Amino acid sequence: MDEIDVAGLVERLGSDEDAVRKMAAFRLQSNIGDPSFVDAFISEGGLPKLRFLTLRATGNTLAYSLTSLSRLLDVDKGWDHLNQDVVERVVELVVTHPLVNILRGAMAILGAIVAHQHSSTGPDQPSAFGFRALKPAIAIYPQFLEMLVSRLSSADHALCANALQLINALMRDATSNSGETEWPKLIKKLQELGVIKAVYTLMRSTALQDLAHPLLEFQALTKVLLRKWRDITVDLHKPEHRRALKGIHLASNPEKSSGSLDDGEDSKDKKHNPEKWRRLGFETETPSWEFEETGYLGMMDLTDYVRKHEDMFQRLLLEQSNSPPRTRCPVARASLAVTSILYDLFEVDKSDLDDAKSYRALETRSSYDKIFKPLILQWSRLHLAGLQAFFRLWKATGAEREDFLKLVDLVRVLLEAVIAGAKREKNIQEVEDEMQEYDLERLRQLQMELFELTYEDTWGQHLRQVRDELNQEALQFMKEQRIRCLLQGAWFSGNSAQATDGDQVNQQDQKTPSVSSFRYAKLSNNRRFLHYADFDFKGDQDPGLDSLQEKLDLGLVSSVASNISTTTPPSTGSSSSTVQPQSTTKITIHGYHSSSSTKHTRNPSKSTTASKSTNNRKQETPLLVLHPSTHSQASEWLDGLLMLLGQQPLTSETKKLTQLVSDYGLKIRLLNVRFDEQGIEGEGQVPEVPSREGLDEEYWYDMGGA
Numbered sequence: 001m002d003e004i005d006v007a008g009l010v011e012r013l014g015s016d017e018d019a020v021r022k023m024a025a026f027r028l029q030s031n032i033g034d035p036s037f038v039d040a041f042i043s044e045g046g047l048p049k050l051r052f053l054t055l056r057a058t059g060n061t062l063a064y065s066l067t068s069l070s071r072l073l074d075v076d077k078g079w080d081h082l083n084q085d086v087v088e089r090v091v092e093l094v095v096t097h098p099l100v101n102i103l104r105g106a107m108a109i110l111g112a113i114v115a116h117q118h119s120s121t122g123p124d125q126p127s128a129f130g131f132r133a134l135k136p137a138i139a140i141y142p143q144f145l146e147m148l149v150s151r152l153s154s155a156d157h158a159l160c161a162n163a164l165q166l167i168n169a170l171m172r173d174a175t176s177n178s179g180e181t182e183w184p185k186l187i188k189k190l191q192e193l194g195v196i197k198a199v200y201t202l203m204r205s206t207a208l209q210d211l212a213h214p215l216l217e218f219q220a221l222t223k224v225l226l227r228k229w230r231d232i233t234v235d236l237h238k239p240e241h242r243r244a245l246k247g248i249h250l251a252s253n254p255e256k257s258s259g260s261l262d263d264g265e266d267s268k269d270k271k272h273n274p275e276k277w278r279r280l281g282f283e284t285e286t287p288s289w290e291f292e293e294t295g296y297l298g299m300m301d302l303t304d305y306v307r308k309h310e311d312m313f314q315r316l317l318l319e320q321s322n323s324p325p326r327t328r329c330p331v332a333r334a335s336l337a338v339t340s341i342l343y344d345l346f347e348v349d350k351s352d353l354d355d356a357k358s359y360r361a362l363e364t365r366s367s368y369d370k371i372f373k374p375l376i377l378q379w380s381r382l383h384l385a386g387l388q389a390f391f392r393l394w395k396a397t398g399a400e401r402e403d404f405l406k407l408v409d410l411v412r413v414l415l416e417a418v419i420a421g422a423k424r425e426k427n428i429q430e431v432e433d434e435m436q437e438y439d440l441e442r443l444r445q446l447q448m449e450l451f452e453l454t455y456e457d458t459w460g461q462h463l464r465q466v467r468d469e470l471n472q473e474a475l476q477f478m479k480e481q482r483i484r485c486l487l488q489g490a491w492f493s494g495n496s497a498q499a500t501d502g503d504q505v506n507q508q509d510q511k512t513p514s515v516s517s518f519r520y521a522k523l524s525n526n527r528r529f530l531h532y533a534d535f536d537f538k539g540d541q542d543p544g545l546d547s548l549q550e551k552l553d554l555g556l557v558s559s560v561a562s563n564i565s566t567t568t569p570p571s572t573g574s575s576s577s578t579v580q581p582q583s584t585t586k587i588t589i590h591g592y593h594s595s596s597s598t599k600h601t602r603n604p605s606k607s608t609t610a611s612k613s614t615n616n617r618k619q620e621t622p623l624l625v626l627h628p629s630t631h632s633q634a635s636e637w638l639d640g641l642l643m644l645l646g647q648q649p650l651t652s653e654t655k656k657l658t659q660l661v662s663d664y665g666l667k668i669r670l671l672n673v674r675f676d677e678q679g680i681e682g683e684g685q686v687p688e689v690p691s692r693e694g695l696d697e698e699y700w701y702d703m704g705g706a
Contacts, residue, residue, distance in 0.1 A: 066105025
């Protein structure tokens with residue numbers, strides 16, 4: 001400061017030469033942020049000259065003066081020289097002046113005035129600070145707000161930032177210091193001028209980094225407005241609340257609806273419809289208390305939907321008038337539910353302290369998508385999209401009145417999936433389309449996943465224990481199912497009767513006619529022997545164990561190998577499909593031969609004992625080769641043999657079915673559903689399985705698409 005001649009600078013500000021004043025004003029704006037310089041500047045009488053330049057200067061001199069005054073106000077100095085003439089002059093500049101460098105300083109000064117909380121005023125000062133200080137000047141220049149909003153579209157990011165900061169200051173002052181009937185007027189005026197559309201565009205643009213702080217403040221103020229509307233209690237003694245509710249009723253076309261419902265009644269009865277409000281979807285005939293949770297915000301959303309989509313509203317009510325009361329979708333309650341979901345989804349009750357944490361996070365650009373939620377500015381369109389999704393899901397699920405809360409949970413999952421997962425650049429139209437295209441099956445699956453995650457967070461350790469138990473139960477269940485497939489028996493391709501390259505079979509195998517086209521195999525009832533035989537053709541009935549001349553002692557089996565793919569091919573229906581005569585899939589059963597040809601022994605108990613004593617001295621060889629005709633049959637027999645031998649299943653089909661059984665068991669336990677609780681006549685009775693009479697092999701039970 002020692003290098004600056006403050007007295008000389010102040011003197012040059014009052015010079016008659018414009019060039020001298022301009023240079024002095026330029027130097028002033030560079031030093032006015034220093035508190036020690038400000039004190040010296042004020043003591044030298046610089047404030048009156050700065051005010052004079054603000055009122056009378058033009059061009060760059062005016063721009064430097066405005067910038068200096070705004071910086072002076074930022075250090076909380078010079079308020080006693082800020083009179084109504086200055087306010088009016090600055091408002092005039094915002095409305096009429098085209099130069100960007102002048103507009104920046106003018107808007108910064110107005111922003112400081114609106115945000116200033118000083119209460120005492122002098123005789124020449126504005127009557128009050130805040131928005132009230134601007135009202136006399138705005139009365140002279142009524143296009144001020146319009147021009148202010150238009151500056152948000154400027155290519156100059158600094159001007160956009162200053163304009164948005166001024167708008168933020170106006171909104172914050174109005175919501176904090178104005179009466180209940182005053183601040184909604186300003187907010188409505190700004191919305192009509194397009195401030196929401198302009199800020200929404202900025203928040204999704206690449207200019208976000210330069211405007212991050214004012215944009216985040218606007219987002220926080222939007223939450224403040226939503227909270228204030230929610231906190232306003234719906235009171236039918238208030239004219240605007242009564243008019244809004246009456247407008248909803250009149251928009252429903254009550255005369256036409258009453259006529260369709262009450263044909264033959266006189267006009268007096270129609271005027272006093274006992275279901276006047278229940279017909280619109282309210283729970284009772286006293287609708288005001290139903291807005292208790294959402295407040296006036298819920299009424300605004302419902303009124304906005306009815307006003308903008310009156311034809312859709314009337315058509316929906318007319319369609320439902322011909323349906324039983326229990327199946328009608330409660331439109332009003334659905335609207336209030338969507339409002340409540342959006343309120344929770346955007347964390348509108350989030351405190352200012354949390355918003356302050358967001359300011360610190362602005363230092364990293366990667367956090368922008370997490371902090372900025374431009375979709376909150378499209379509240380009305382999101383509410384409409386959510387409400388339409390509610391109607392669509394109500395119809396798709398065939399819901400009834402008692403299912404309302406279930407539908408609310410389903411819509412909540414939908415909105416969370418689409419909105420919470422949306423990136424900052426995502427357009428509102430894309431969000432609306434995604435909501436419309438989200439099918440019920442996909443939504444149900446997502447709901448169950450979230451349901452499991454919720455329980456995982458709450459009951460993690462216990463849930464893991466239950467899941468482990470269910471996995472073991474499911475594995476045991478699939479083991480029994482696969483073994484029963486072996487007990488039932490199956491036909492295999494005739495390739496099974498032919499030795500392939502590298503296969504070694506004993507003498508009795510070589511006696512098998514190579515011209516045989518089919519092989520039938522079946523597990524014995526004691527599960528110790530695998531009986532089989534080769535046939536030239538398939539008979540009308542499957543052969544019994546007595547007609548199967550060959551049998552394999554499973555005590556001799558050491559391993560089971562196969563060339564079955566680990567991935568599941570496209571489903572071909574039932575495992576009993578027509579057999580393909582030349583199958584490339586094969587299951588090879590390996591084991592140890594004994595000297596007495598125990599593979600085909602007629603004394604199973606002796607052969608088993610002998611095999612155990614000679615296994616270590618015999619070389620492992622193929623004992624039997626089976627060629628399954630389908631992937632399902634291959635999965636059944638390969639995994640059935642492995643599990644019979646105490647080994648783990650290998651095929652993806654068995655693993656998928658095991659996981660399916662385990663998942664269903666877990667869901668049933670979470671939901672605490674038992675078949676003997678509801679929907680079954682006679683407690684404790686097993687549900688009746690439908691008969692297969694009249695069906696062919698193309699019909700089978702499909703377990704969840706497995």
